[in-house]
Amino acid sequence: MTRYGKRADLIVHEREPFNAETSLAALAEGPVTATDAFYVRGHGAVPEVDPATWRLEVRGLVERELDLSLVTLREAFREREVTATLQCAGNRRAGLIAIRDIPGEAPWGPGATGTATWSGVALADVLALAGPLDDAAHVGFEGADVSPEASPVQRFGGSVPLDKARRREVLLAWAMNGDPLPPVHGAPLRVVVPGYIGARSVKWLRSIEVRATPWEGYFQHVVYRLLPEDGTPGPGAGMPLGLAALNADVLSPANGATVAAGPVEVRGYAFAGGERYVARVDVSIDDAASWSQAELLDDLGPWAWRHWRTVVDLAPGEHEILVRAWDSSAATQPEDEAALWNPKGYVNNARPRIRVRAVAA
């Protein structure tokens, strides 16, 4: 065990604030990621929150402002459970950095993602009690964590459209994989916005603000925005990220592995984002000249990734395994990773490609 109850095989990018990704071997263990292996993306120190005195404030464009204790949340609303994949917008940034450096941003590999079963109350139920007014259009979340990287220094926060906030999959969660939410994942209460970039699932939630406009804090108005290749970060520059993009990866074998020639099992994940679902995953061992379809494994519901598997026949020698997922809007992953390069290194969802060496048994 290392800090925050995490396994030793997490890849730590930063110790303070703690930022660490899951190894692909741990992701390959199954479609639900173990809590002690789940990635952590923090923008400030883990705040110390006393659950006994903690309150959730709901304010802004509402008929009735709320100020709720954890006890009230648990007693007044029905408990709900959602299995949802979270994915950091910076996942796979290392692939973009390999093309051109991105100074000041952590070189996240492919493990800034994971799937857990979250329990808590539906944000929709809390909003219904508060009663959004007619001009309400967005719902903002503010955490207790203060981020020195923000300019000016501020608490982490972000918003989602009211239409999304009212869907029953958006939770205020106090449990993760059946256990109380760990401090590093946002205890006592965090937001879980399935289908959106991880940054909208605000941890250590302290206030909800019903708004007419999107969040104007640093983490939505300045960063977590996709800039054109020649763009410069700044307030309002670029497009705000929100809905997660279609992505996939190979979880096994490892990139660079040596395997026995013959039939080789290839496993991975695919995640569609938003309201889309994973419709198909194709695998090629001849550089996209031909594709075979992988088998989609356990269906954990509309908000979770799909693990997949296939078997490819590899002759002795060097091979490249190329994967492309398709979502239910008939979109597939971009071919060209270089064309995805952007100044902050977000949303690398290029087709994954690994190299393996097959040796005769």
Next chain:
Amino acid sequence: MTRYGKRADLIVHEREPFNAETSLAALAEGPVTATDAFYVRGHGAVPEVDPATWRLEVRGLVERELDLSLVTLREAFREREVTATLQCAGNRRAGLIAIRDIPGEAPWGPGATGTATWSGVALADVLALAGPLDDAAHVGFEGADVSPEASPVQRFGGSVPLDKARRREVLLAWAMNGDPLPPVHGAPLRVVVPGYIGARSVKWLRSIEVRATPWEGYFQHVVYRLLPEDGTPGPGAGMPLGLAALNADVLSPANGATVAAGPVEVRGYAFAGGERYVARVDVSIDDAASWSQAELLDDLGPWAWRHWRTVVDLAPGEHEILVRAWDSSAATQPEDEAALWNPKGYVNNARPRIRVRAVAA
């Protein structure tokens, strides 16, 4: 005027059933497509429906079956209006046929799309009266049109997930651009499912069936499915289409046009599909080496395309203008049209590319 009150400049692919697409010049006239220029995709003869005796049946997994006249629909439910883009899944098939022939399918160009303001009642309101049962998960629609191309011969139909059917943008529409729905567009009542392929917006609606499973008729279970390149159409083969894919096109200048060298205005549309919106449109005149951002024009709400414009500076000579749209999930259009080829020729959403010749004034 030609048949069905349509302008003479429609490009007719088939006279019976009537299938015709809009000219790009007509689409360029503005973000709302004139009714007399709107594309028509029919699978059978336009049925003769008497609005006085017409009834809408709601059946299946409901607490209460309904049998409603148009008068009741108008009196019992609030009238709603949505501006929505429809796009045929076969739009731009001609681009795929140019790569490899697709026998038996009409060579739709880029005009099998359009945007109209639709008025009627929310499907959600009608469903609420019927009361879907616990195992309801899909809502099917059947038209009065009988299609000889189906096997077996049957009425046109399709379904959408119940979650979508309950969203307020899904209409049962009796008006189009402020006038009564024309017969060729589904009078007296049609479904309009914004964000989905056109085939789900069933015309000449006669019955709604609340179901546990997706529609099993020909037009969802056999066709309107995306097959892999080497796939064979058949019941359940391939992935069902549903959510519309991100797409865009250049509406002006025309492909192959001769223009005056110097600043040239380029205009087009971009349509995101599903819950996504158009976040950015880029234009390149140097084969994707560099891109400039187009200006997004009139915002007609979340279910309509965006028209866009930009000005490029063209020296005398031959030029290629390349466009890529981005949606709010940070997805962009595929680069390679050839890689999109599929046996039925659906969902060609490759980056549009036109050639123009600039001559010195």
